[in-house]
Amino acid sequence: MEALVSTVNNIVWSPALVVLCLAAGLFYSILTRFAQVRHFREMVRLLFSGSESAKGISSFQALAVTLSGRVGVGNIAGVAAAIGFGGPGAVFWMWVVAFLGASTAYAESTLGQIYKVEDQGQYRGGPAYYFEKALGQKWLAILFAVSAIVACGIFLPGIQANAVGNAVTHVFGDGNIVSTDYGEVGSNKLIALAIILIVLGFIIFGGIKRIAHFTQIVVPFMALAYIIMALVIVFLNLHKVPGIFALIITDAFTAQAGFGAAIGWGVRRGIYSNEAGQGTGPHASSAAEVDHPAQQGLVQAFSVYVDTLFVCTATALMILITQQFNIQTEDFNVLAGTGTMIVQNVDAATEVASPAFTQLALSSVFGNFGQGFVGVAIFFFAFTTILAYYYIAETNVAYLNRYFKGNISLTLVKFVIMFMVAYGTVNSSGYIWNLGDIGVGLMAWINILGILAIFFVAKPAILCLRDYEAQKKAGGPITFDPQKLGIKKADFWEKRLAKQRAEEQAVKNEKTDS
Secondary structure (H helix, E strand, O other): OHHHHHHHHHHHOOHHHHHHHHHHHHHHHHHOOOHHHHOHHHHHHHHOOOOOOOOOEOHHHHHHHHHHHHOOHHHHHHHHHHHHHHOOHHHHHHHHHHHHHHHHHHHHHHHHHHOOEEEOOEEEOOHHHHHHHHHOOHHHHHHHHHHHHHHHHHHOHHHHHHHHHHHHHHHHOOOOEEEEOOEEEEHHHHHHHHHHHHHHHHHHOOHHHHHHHHHHHHHHHHHHHHHHHHHHHHHHOHHHHHHHHHHHHHHOOOOOOOHHHHHHHHHHHHHHHHOOOOOOHHHHHHOEOOOOHHHHHHHHHHHHHHHHHHHHHHHHHHHHHHOOOEEEOOOOEOOOOEOOEEEEOOOOOOOOOOOHHHHHHHHHHHOHHHHHHHHHHHHHHHHHHHHHHHHHHHHHHHHHHOOOOOOOOHHHHHHHHHHHHHHHHOOOHHHHHHHHHHHHHHHHHHHHHHHHHHHHHOOHHHHHHHHHHHHHHOOOOOOOOOOOOOOOOOHHHHHHHHHHHHHHHHHHHHHHHO
C-alpha cells in the first residue's frame, strides 16, 4: 500500500504541476500588476476593518481561519523536509512560490467572494461554487468538492495529528508501550491523541463561528511567539545571517541535493504550507462579511506572506543557523543501508519528514524549553489546521447536498475527521505525508486549471480589482455591482445591492413625505 501511495504521489506531483503552480502565480501577478506589492498597505489596513454579522465572520476572523489552515505542520516539519530532501536552496523556491502565490490567493479568494451563497443562515463559497457559476461546469464543481472532501476530510488531517504525536514523543518519550491493531504505540502519544479528540469534537460541533472565535485568538498568538523565538536565535547569531541567506540563494541554483530536488521540494512544501492555488483559502474567505470581494482577496494574499515569508522563513533560519539538519536522498534508509546521505550534521536516524530538525535547533539554544516549545507550537498549529480542514470538508459536503437533497450527513463528516486524526497519530509519518501530498496535488491541479479557465471566460477577479482600485481612487463609497462589471451569476451581490437600493429609496421617500 505504501508503495502504491508513493507511485500515485509521484504521478500527481510530476514536474508539470510544479510548472503549473509557478506559471499560474506569475500569470496572475502580471495581470494584477503585482497587486501583492502595490497594495501591501491596503492588505494590512483591511485586516482590521469590518466586523462579523449574524451570517458572516469578519475579515480578520476569515484570515485567522485561513491562516489556521496555512500555518500548520508544513511550517515546522514541512520546511525541515524541504531542507532535508532539497537542500537549503529549497527555501528560496518556497519564497518564490509565496511571492507569486499571493496573486493566485487573491484571485481564488476574490472568486470565492463573488460567487458565494447564503446557505441556512451562513455564507458559503469556494471552488465548487465558482466553477459552477462562472464556468457553468457542474461536473468540475462536483469533482473538486469530492476531491476536497477526500483530501481535507481523509488525507490531510492525519499529517497534522501525526506531527503532534511525534513532537510529544520527542519531548516526553514514548511512555508505556501499548499494543494496538496498528502496532505498538507509546502511552504519551495516546494521551495527546485523547486531548486532541476531546477539544476537536467540542469545537467542530459548534460550527464556523466557534472555529473562528477560537482561531482568531490562538493563531496570531502562536505565530507571533514562534517568530519571536526564531528572532532570538537570529539575534544571537547575527554574524551568520548574511552567510545563511547567501547559502539559500546560491544553493537554489546549484543545489547540493540536485537542482530539480530543490525546486520540486521547495514548490511542493511551499504550496502545502501556504496553500496558494490549492483552493482551500476561498472557503473561509467566502464566509467573510465585506463591502467588496477584492477586499477579502487582498487580505488572503497577505496571509500567504504571513505563512511563508514570516513563519516558514523563521523555521528555515533556526535550522540553518544552528546547523541542525541533514540532507539525504528520498530513498535513504539507515537500517537498510540504501540511499545517500549528502550532508550529515545530526544523527542519521533523525526523521526528516518530522519536526525533529526544528526541535533540535531550538533545544541547541534553549535546552529542554526549546523542545517543549516546539511541541506546544505544533500542537496548536496542527490543531487549528485540523479545524480549517474540517470547515473545508463541511463546506463541500454542503455544496454536494444541494444535489443529493441533504442526504450526506455533516455529523458523519465530523466523525470521519476525528477517526482520521486518530489513524494519522499512530501511523508512520512518511506514509501519511505522501497521502497528504496526493490530496494537496489533486486539489491544486483542479483549482489552478479552473481559475485560469475562468479568467479566459470572464476575467471576474481582475475586473473586481480594477473596480475596487477605481472606487478607492475616487474616495468611495465602496460598493460592488457585478452587473455593471458584466459579471454574471453573482446572485448574492445582486440581491444585496438591490436590497441596499430599496432601503436608500425608502429613506428618500420618508424624507419627501415629511
